[in-house]
Amino acid sequence: MSETxxxxxxxxxxxxxxxxxxxxxxxGGLVGSAIAFGLRQCAEHIAVLDEGDVxxxxxxxxxGLVWVQSKGMGMPAYGHWTMSSKELWPKLAERLQEITGLExxxxxxxxxxxxxxxxxxxxxxxxxxxxxxxxxxxQYDWKMLDRKELQDMVPGIxxxxxxxxxxxxxxxxxxxxMLRALxxxxxxxxxxxxxxxxxxxxDKINEVFELTTPHGIxxxxxxxxxxxxxxxxxxxxVGLSIPVRPQRGQIVVLERTDRILHTPxxxxxxxxxxxxxxxxxxxxxxxxxxxxxxxVLATLADRAARTIPALRSVRVVRSWSAxxxxxxxxxxxxxxxxxxxxxxxxxxxxxxxxxxxxxLRIAPMVIEGSLPDDMSVFSTRRFHVQEAA
Amino acid sequence: MYKRLPESEQAMTGHAVxxxxxxxxxxxxxxxxxAAALLAAGHADCRDTPVKGxxxxxxxxMGVCYDCLVTIDGQPNQQGCMIQVRPGMVIERQQGARKxxx
Numbered sequence: 001m002s003e004t005x006x007x008x009x010x011x012x013x014x015x016x017x018x019x020x021x022x023x024x025x026x027x028g029g030l031v032g033s034a035i036a037f038g039l040r041q042c043a044e045h046i047a048v049l050d051e052g053d054v055x056x057x058x059x060x061x062x063x064g065l066v067w068v069q070s071k072g073m074g075m076p077a078y079g080h081w082t083m084s085s086k087e088l089w090p091k092l093a094e095r096l097q098e099i100t101g102l103e104x105x106x107x108x109x110x111x112x113x114x115x116x117x118x119x120x121x122x123x124x125x126x127x128x129x130x131x132x133x134x135x136x137x138x139q140y141d142w143k144m145l146d147r148k149e150l151q152d153m154v155p156g157i158x159x160x161x162x163x164x165x166x167x168x169x170x171x172x173x174x175x176x177x178m179l180r181a182l183x184x185x186x187x188x189x190x191x192x193x194x195x196x197x198x199x200x201x202x203d204k205i206n207e208v209f210e211l212t213t214p215h216g217i218x219x220x221x222x223x224x225x226x227x228x229x230x231x232x233x234x235x236x237x238v239g240l241s242i243p244v245r246p247q248r249g250q251i252v253v254l255e256r257t258d259r260i261l262h263t264p265x266x267x268x269x270x271x272x273x274x275x276x277x278x279x280x281x282x283x284x285x286x287x288x289x290x291x292x293x294x295x296v297l298a299t300l301a302d303r304a305a306r307t308i309p310a311l312r313s314v315r316v317v318r319s320w321s322a323x324x325x326x327x328x329x330x331x332x333x334x335x336x337x338x339x340x341x342x343x344x345x346x347x348x349x350x351x352x353x354x355x356x357x358x359x360l361r362i363a364p365m366v367i368e369g370s371l372p373d374d375m376s377v378f379s380t381r382r383f384h385v386q387e388a389a
Numbered sequence: 390m391y392k393r394l395p396e397s398e399q400a401m402t403g404h405a406v407x408x409x410x411x412x413x414x415x416x417x418x419x420x421x422x423x424a425a426a427l428l429a430a431g432h433a434d435c436r437d438t439p440v441k442g443x444x445x446x447x448x449x450x451m452g453v454c455y456d457c458l459v460t461i462d463g464q465p466n467q468q469g470c471m472i473q474v475r476p477g478m479v480i481e482r483q484q485g486a487r488k489x490x491x
């Protein structure tokens with residue numbers, strides 16, 4: 001960007017640190033923010049480079065589940081990783097509250113996956129058995145609840161609901177409060193959050209990364225790519241090939257009501273403040289995140305109304321779409337570049353669930369300068385192996 | 390507090406629309422919105438916010454602020470400023486967040 005263009009931008013936020021940062025995170029969404037928060041607990045000089053409001057912002061469009069059940073089919077290590085994040089979540093929420101005074105709506109009281117037909121009932125049991133019988137898979141209690149058991153847990157379930165799988169390891173958070181708490185912590189701990197700093201070039205000169213932005217060059221000893229769908233492009237600059245694509249999800253929001261749903265469904269939840277979210281649609285629709293469509297919204301609304309029929313009278317107040325960041329196989333990617341050591345990538349489609357693992361496990365690994373051997377399963381080498389085979 | 394213009398009072402003569410607000414009979418001018426009827430009858434608030442329980446009453450009078458949500462004929466969260474009074478309408482102040490199930 002030329003100096004003339006830069007002149008039309010608002011003046012950049014004053015930086016606390018003028019020198020070389022210990023680490024810079026590219027991307028200020030939930031993944032980047034959680035890692036940056038974790039880095040700041042291990043090192044003093046940390047910065048987050050973010051885009052402006054035109055960014056795709058998966059973090060502002062998600063459902064907020066802290067979810068374990070169903071995850072890890074085909075990669076048991078992902079099941080363990082997810083479970084470890086679930087277990088670290090209370091610690092992260094507590095630490096954020098200590099620093100910022102903000103609570104993030106974490107509720108880990110179990111979660112439900114609804115089944116609406118006999119056929120779904122059988123295939124759900126089969127799926128869960130297969131998932132948990134994979135060699136080396138993390139183990140947790142789950143149960144197929146029949147209608148009567150479900151009625152005891154959720155008031156007003158509809159006559160079509162056959163049952164639901166239940167685990168006590170699932171839960172929810174409020175993703176907007178979470179993002180706010182992380183960014184408030186940045187200010188409290190003098191971490192430099194720098195919006196309107198899209199990175200166009202990454203160089204490494206004399207062991208120091210130089211990141212080119214419209215506001216000049218930012219220098220750091222380490223750099224973490226956490227920019228979601230932009231990781232693909234930025235990865236090329238540090239010798240990483242990161243295959244990610246957008247997968248669109250749409251969400252329907254109902255007006256606030258008194259709280260009646262205390263155990264969330266994977267497709268329907270009630271927020272801490274009473275708002276209802278209906279979601280979990282998955283579409284391959286390119287980058288069209290400004291579009292919602294009646295066929296998907298109607299299906300979402302129909303399933304929710306069949307789950308809890310009283311919701312038919314509750315007004316829809318908003319709907320939106322956002323883009324999940326999907327890797328080729330749907331699992332997260334964590335890797336350090338071999339050609340540009342000190343450059344890491346972190347990308348996934350479960351930024352809320354994995355926030356605690358990102359803050360409390362990935363960040364110390366970055367400061368340490370190496371990912372332990374058991375993380376190699378998450379590297380992009382898995383894609384190369386498949387291509388060779 | 391709000392007061393009807395003399396022309397408005399005059400227009401009601403012989404043509405008043407009878408409704409009840411919180412069980413009390415109230416006469417309104419034909420064409421009044423529920424929100425206008427509430428204000429004219431001296432009701433500054435018609436609901437509580439769902440999170441903090443703070444009283445709210447009609448504000449924008451044009452359908453955008455949603456502060457005038459109120460229970461009309463048993464239906465909660467109706468926009469008072471966008472609905473005209475009808476004879477026999479039952480208007481009730483909402484206490485707390487709206488309920489999903491009775």
